[in-house]
Amino acid sequence: MSSTQQQVDHGVTIEAGLETVFELVADVARWPQFHLSAVHAEVLHTNEKGDLIQYWSLVGDSAVRTWRTVRRTDRPGGRITFAYVEADPPATEIRGEWVFTELAQDRTRVELRHHVSAPAGADLRPLLDRIDQDAKEHLDTLRDAAQRRAELDELVLSFTDPLFVAGSIEDAYDYLYRADLWPERIPHVVGLAMTEEVPNVQFFDMDTKGPDGSTHTVRSVRICLPPNLIVYKQISLPALLDAHTGHWRFTQTPEGVIAEARHTSTLKPSALSLLGAGTTVGGARRYLRRLLSANSMSNLRLAKAFAEERADDLP
Numbered sequence: 001m002s003s004t005q006q007q008v009d010h011g012v013t014i015e016a017g018l019e020t021v022f023e024l025v026a027d028v029a030r031w032p033q034f035h036l037s038a039v040h041a042e043v044l045h046t047n048e049k050g051d052l053i054q055y056w057s058l059v060g061d062s063a064v065r066t067w068r069t070v071r072r073t074d075r076p077g078g079r080i081t082f083a084y085v086e087a088d089p090p091a092t093e094i095r096g097e098w099v100f101t102e103l104a105q106d107r108t109r110v111e112l113r114h115h116v117s118a119p120a121g122a123d124l125r126p127l128l129d130r131i132d133q134d135a136k137e138h139l140d141t142l143r144d145a146a147q148r149r150a151e152l153d154e155l156v157l158s159f160t161d162p163l164f165v166a167g168s169i170e171d172a173y174d175y176l177y178r179a180d181l182w183p184e185r186i187p188h189v190v191g192l193a194m195t196e197e198v199p200n201v202q203f204f205d206m207d208t209k210g211p212d213g214s215t216h217t218v219r220s221v222r223i224c225l226p227p228n229l230i231v232y233k234q235i236s237l238p239a240l241l242d243a244h245t246g247h248w249r250f251t252q253t254p255e256g257v258i259a260e261a262r263h264t265s266t267l268k269p270s271a272l273s274l275l276g277a278g279t280t281v282g283g284a285r286r287y288l289r290r291l292l293s294a295n296s297m298s299n300l301r302l303a304k305a306f307a308e309e310r311a312d313d314l315p
Helices: 018-026 028-034 125-147 149-155 169-177 179-185 269-275 281-309
Strands: 003-014 038-047 050-059 063-074 079-084 093-104 107-119 156-165 189-198 201-209 215-225 229-236 241-252 257-267
Touching: 003 125, 018 028, 018 079, 018 093, 018 107, 018 125, 028 038, 028 125, 028 241, 038 215, 038 229, 050 229, 063 189, 107 125, 125 149, 149 156, 149 257, 156 281, 169 179, 169 229, 169 241, 169 257, 169 281, 179 189, 179 201, 257 269, 257 281, 269 281
Parallel strands: none
Antiparallel strands: 003 107, 038 050, 050 063, 063 079, 079 093, 093 107, 156 257, 189 201, 201 215, 215 229, 229 241, 241 257
16 A cells, blocks of 8 residues: 655754753653643653653643653754654654754754654645644743743742551542542532543633632643542643642552642742732742642542541451
């Protein structure tokens, strides 16, 4: 059967060092914090063929697509290659590469290339248009994150709060998975409308009450990977933030479960005055850490109580 080949090339010059730029691409777990459509990415396993990575990405604000690639990273050669495990129809193969070239000490050229194969006569226009748009958005995000690295190091707040649960991992997970029940279970959640059209992919609009009595509405997407992980990303954000991602992770131990809440938030510099005139980034970080930690620890304690009430009594 005859086939057709298409190549889609994009490039950008970034005012940042090669190692900084390379690392931002290689560390796929960080993409959701800086790239608008990225929800979650994780390395499933690594062997001599490379890294098997699964990605989840937003389509609009109410759907998620997921795919897997095999990636090989060549740091000395300044290259990252990838190939889709299953190509999106009508393509029969999608592969590509990131190529990094140092132009000067703090100037890097990045090329992103996609190679698409399909049966002769296949209409590749919708797929190529999507690849074109995604590539442009990724490169724009990469340039912004790399060139603002020093500023973002100050604006991004990331922390994890753990709690031991003397109960089953399934019960602890289920309490936080059932977000549709949060308004009746969690005091600071006053309303929540959730959809789960695809199993374990949740979208919800949540109304929460702040310490001052004010109500805030945010829209989030969650990827649920039972019974160990629930990853979330806020799609619509509080006025103070440019990004907010995180997870609930559940780790089995011989004695019970370690449940943890993780938050990664990017402060919006122009909104600091919402916390009062003269508020500094440091002051906003302290405020945000107190607020987010208080809420998530409250949720973890409720999940702990739920799971421990259902735990079998010790002999």
